[in-house]
Amino acid sequence: MKTNNLLYIIILLSSVIFSSCSKMDEYKRYVEDGEIVYPTKIDSLQILSGKNQVMVHGLVRVNRGMTSYRVFWNNRRDSIVVPVALTENIDTLKHVIKNLPEGTINFEIRSYDDKGHSSVPTYLVGNVYGDRFREGMFQRAILDYAFDNEGKFNVTFQDVSKDMGFHGVRLKYRNVNDRQVDTVIVTTNVNASVALKDYVMGSTIDYATVFRPEPNSIDTFVYDKYIAFRVIGDVSEVYLKNYKKPFYPSDFDGNRWGTLLDWETNDAAKNHSFGNIMVGGYAYDGGGVAKLEAGWGAANIINGKIHQRILLPAGRYRFATRVTEEAWNGDIPGYLIANKGNQLSDYDNINSSTRLGSVKMTGGDVSFEFEVTETSTVSLGYVVNMTAEKWLTMEFFKLEIL
DSSP, rough: OOOHHHHHHHHHHHHHOOOOOHHHHHHTTOOOOOOOOOOOOOOEEEEEEEEEEEEEEEESSSSSEEEEEEEETTTTTEEEEOOOOOOOOOEEEEHHHHHHHHSSEEEEEEEETTTBBBBOEEEEEEEEEEEEHHHHHHOEEEEEEEOTSSEEEEEEEEOOOOGEEEEEEEEEEEEETTTTTEEEEEOOSSEEEEEEEEEEESOOOEEEEEEEEETOOOOOOSSSSSSEEEOOOOOHHHHHHOOSSSEEEEEEEEEEEEEEETTOOGGGOOEEEEEEEEEEEEGGGOEEEEEEETTTTTTTEEEEEEEEEEEEESSSEEEEEEEEEEESSSOOOEEEEEEESSSSOOOGTTTTTEEEEEEOSEEEEEEEEEESSSSSSEEEEEEEESSSEEEEEEEEEEEEEE
């Protein structure tokens, strides 16, 4: 019985050895030129989503005979072969597959050598976006927009969820050089704002939200309904300096009278003295006001002018002030005025060719409208003729764009 078992084991081992030798002989027929070295497998493979397309992205760190790679999808019914020329360095592979249907697609990727040997496959899932994604987009709301004191135009947007695909905003506008700007600015999901240094006040901005379906998507989608808006209203903070109570002086007599800081004041308006310095246009009354006064020891003011020179873009404007105190007999002694260029009109020639607009400075709120046809220097201020025991006090000045 033991002899029979031993004989069975010997026969079994002989069969295995013979079979192995036969398979080895068969294998040798395929490696007559040497051992097969399978081509490099692509590292760090990704399928990056896009607009009816995807990008295959990966790295090759070691070159082992790879000459191409092939991407299969649609249950291997569709495929594309991508030739490659590798170096001895780390190579980045990128290829865009276009004209894909919207939805989730399964991909199989294999690399090949020049003899047709294939690497083991890599299976990936990619997302393709199109009209269905576009239909779900909506405009991100603008919460506020205003100029800061440096002249930058700041636009603030509503907070949004990080999962909603918001990427940025697309803005179209004409800049200070009269050139059309069309730019996309990436924004954060929370506390998002953009600052434009070259926006022309009063001009129209066309705005649309930009979406990126996934953080690494190769395409963005722009919401197709633009919102048009422009800055109107009070722009004093942008263009005027030292324009409201409390006003501040440059030269000051240490008691009551001074000269308005940041305003140009001609000699005729400086009818108060301390030492060898003449001042006028500012009074410490009420903490600091714009004020002119003649009499009580001060000389008359004939053709006194106080103004600021600013560069204004084309547009319609309103210039205003509030006269809180006035005392005169006869004609109103002052005009609020805007002129083209660097100087104000003379009091006796108020309707000069450079005048853009003016109004007599009666008590209370006074204003006038004017138009600038192209970006140019404009002088804004007031001109007065004031004889003894008259005065004029202003609480603020305001510039608005209409």
